[in-house]
Amino acid sequence: MPEGTTPAVPRPPVDQHVDYSVPVGDDVKSTTCYMCACRCGIRVHLKDGRIRYIEGNPDHPVNRGVICGKGSAGIMTQYAPAKLSAPLLRVGERGSGEFKEISWAEAMEIATGWLRQVRETDPRRLAFFTGRDQSQSLTGFWAAQFGTPNFAAHGGFCSVNMAAGGLYTIGGSFWEFGEADWDHAKYVLMFGVAEDHDSNPIKLGISKVKARGAKFVSVNPVRTGYSAVADEWIGIRPGTDGLFALALVHELLRTDQIDLEFLARYTNATWLVVRNPGGADDGLFARDPNGKPLAWDRARGAVDAALADLSPVVIGEQSLPDGRRAVPVFQLLAERYLDAEYAPDAVAERCGVPAATIRRIAAEIADVAFNQPLVLDQPWTDVWGRTHSQTIGRPVAFHAMRGISAHSNGFHTCRALHLVQMLLGAIDTPGSWRYKSPFPRPIPPGPPPAGKGAKPNTPLTGNLLSFPQGPDDLLVDDAGTPLRIDKAFSWEAPLGLHGMMHTVIGNAGADDPYPIDTLFMFMANMAWNSAMNPAEVIRILTDKRADGSYHIPHVIYSDAYFSETVPYADLILPDTTYLERWDCISVLDRPIGSAHGVGDAIRQPVIAPDRDVRPFQDVLIELGARLGLPAFIKEDGSPRFKDYPDYIVNHQRSPGVGPLAGFRGADGNKKGLGEPNPDQLQRYIENGCFWRDQLPPEQQWFKHANQAYLDGAKAMGLIPNTNQVVLQIWSEPLQKFRLAAEGHGERQPPAALRARVARYCDPLPIWYPPLEHEAQDLGHFDLSAITQRPMAMYHSWGSMNAWLRQIHGANRLYMARTKGEALGLSDDDWVFVESRTGKLKCQVKLMEGVNPDTVWTWNAIGKRAGAWGLTEDSPEAVRGFLLNHVISEWLPAQEGFRAANADPVTGQAAWYDLRVRVTRADGPPVSEPHFSTLREPPNAPRRIEILQYLVKAKA
């Protein structure tokens, strides 16, 4: 129930002009919002089959009844004229927009034909990439069944640095797999948080934190949104958060304000690291004959680090029984970060943050953690069987997201933030950052990625996007050449956990590492705002070989709307809207769990499509059956699943484990593990389209070492064993990659990549300037340029919406007033923005609350003329712009090697590394580059000049 102030309004006054009790509608259905990726619960009121009103579901664990500016505008997304209305087949050249409408039967025949030929010859020649796809547990599985390693969704250009940084360090992560303890935190430190991720939970949380009088500090180059209501805004220079974090580490160590007991119990701080410079075991953990890591016990010497009665020594080089030398992880970290290079005075200028501020923040978080512990009278039992009478928290909560992630140093920056949390003992304690179930998971969580040995008509076994432990798990051939088209899990991006969608088309255009036949995409606007360089993507999609055939022979695209990418595909499979289909927010993917327990959710159709469109997941399942993918057909070759809901209920990934964890078993009473329940979806609907397990209070904290929690999670099939999840300050998988780069082991990086792998696969967090900055004149390109996400628009998902586009119809380039005035600029003046690879033209707006060396704009407001159902005179196309046009997808080539403009560990697209120069512009008041107007699809609805939306019930 919303916690708003309940009014005391007795009875309505007599007023002949007012009907007080008009029913809201004639029906109301629960489902899950998809106006952004946050997965809030909504209730959709209907009248005569049309939408009357969309409200937040008060019972839903994600949003608890509230709903954001986007979610409240869902009506206009549903009824937007930009909706595609029938399957389309290209009849002109790519980009011409000349399509004809075809039947679904014909569309499925064509798609099946192209895909079958690929599967029968070389399945790798299918590149199947989806966008902000919430059905990845299906799409990824389908790709593996097809037999191609070339699958991913949008994570590679969004948040893989946060996922990888977290999952390889603490066994959870910011946002998806963790959350701040908004109910208890006394100090919240937020880094680089885009305003559209986890938005309602964060907003609810901020209101609680502020009501409680806890301090809220926002570190962000721009003071909008959350930063605007922070107690303190730290306008850091983009890409230097890692340096800031490591200076905090330095200060905490220097002043000895660390939770050494937490480190000894819950992290690998005590584990012994072999010191053997030049040796093949240098930097690996010293282990006993059973492979168990060793620690140095004060009385007994080298012993199993997991022993309950360990009294560890954290400083000092020791001699192992076999004669090798080893030091505890803690010593390695203390030695590194006590170095003066990490002192606040040494980093202040680069961060754009005074040294005194860094010292003060360190002192403040230490004071809260150690002098103001949060003590709950809640007993719990640890993995050593000891019951603690109380749960003691370090109430400093961190949250970080896109502003950390979208830099080429983001992986290490994320690890650096987790290191600060570990030093404070502020992981999964009352008041700190907490795991969202089903996390924590083992570090790293799972088996290595599938993708080796692709061959015709043969599925790949396992998950395509999974977790390498070392060089042997990389997807490279014997020469070190990538096996995937995007080069994820290769030496260029060894922890490319989410794939690298941003390199797929560029690599395919260069036949590097091999040509592809069919590019199959779902809801990814790669010819516009989802590409780092849209013009280059368009060039490749329209590029032809000498024989006149397209370089990428087939492009299949599924979307619900006429985006900028549609005209560049050959076959369009029109999708339904989020209110017209089933979906599954699956525990096999990224569910809606919270610190209070695991959970998942569904979407159900709340209205029927009025067009010849089909839910993409239904289409994919049918394609799977037509192609004979084993998991999608029965023994007799007939389709195994009727449609997506049938799959959601009846698919079993392993015995008893399906897409949904709730209401399993014949009678619906099992959770996690259980046979399929034919009434499962109905049970979800009755429960508001979500399911949530509530952890008992003794299982809610210290889950990484909480025996009752681990036992319960294992019983539900969430984790493979009940072992303590030991937090990894020193990352052995990274050291294994580094050792390979130094010439050890069978799998080693190619010569051109050795130095890079050795440098960036550091087992402790490091900071380095964004890679993009290394090869250019930072005096000439004197400004960092980034985007922020408006709270009322999600990427390109809002411009077709008649209400949202009135809020954000054209964007400006925001710059510090001091900088702008020095250039003689005032608001709405036109400027050129040049980078090393491109130039754009836009309007400026001067402001105070921005780091003076940074310019920024709202993301994805600029639209190509003709797209999204807008006329070509729309401000989105005339004055709107994308920074994407001056971002390169590649770093400058070095010695013949063309590296992606990405994090060298994870492959995360480094959008925010951009450097630009701003100068006054002349000429007509139109943003540049200005692309030709897209031709609308056949039978696009006439655009109305007056919209009078009204769905009224009678009293």
Next chain:
Amino acid sequence: MTCLPDRPPGAPALGLVIDLDTCVGCQACATSCKQWNASGHSGPLPDLHPYSAGAEGVWFNRVHSFEAGEGAAGRTVHFPRSCLHCETPDCVTVCPTGASYKRAEDGIVLVNHDACIGCGLCAWACPYGAREMDEVAGVMKKCTLCVDRIYNETIPEALRQPACVLACPTKARHFGDLADPQSAVSQLVADRGGQALMPDLGYRPVNRYLPPRQRQAESQPIEDQPTPLDIKNPLLRWMGRVLTR
């Protein structure tokens, strides 16, 4: 001209309390208002040129974002603006037809669309910019405090609140009787020093804005006191530390 009703002392004055301390400018109040009212008492709320240049619609609730003060010392302010349901509003008294009216019993200011001639005088009279002209119907429209929600017996009691209040993700909006000093909203105003907007103009707005809370103080700057770094080997302090599980 239209008369204001006789409002006995203590008569309910329904209105909103808006917390500028936690408003992050997300526009949830604006779009939730738009969707409720588009099909509500005053609907439709037309949008002109919805898919081309010059898109402009009727909104009862608009959020303005601006900066105050210079440099890092300044602040970014998100300011939601809607009808304040004044006790003595000129927007009512200027109305030549009686279409604009303030209700005696709960203080809500409404427009009788059947009597409105769209002359626009009320919009001129309102210094808060709270009036919205429906160019299609030729009548003036405005925030109704969701009069078709707050008394609506078909809606669960806890949800009989304006749409903007229910939607607000930072709980920055509150609805209630501001004439009742014991009401939760009045208490909130008292506790937080809630303020009327431009009271000098004399219209006695009912809605209140809660100013930003005092920011949490920065601790005193840390002097670079002698530190373990000055010890020859700072690692030594952890060497003898006895730790247990």
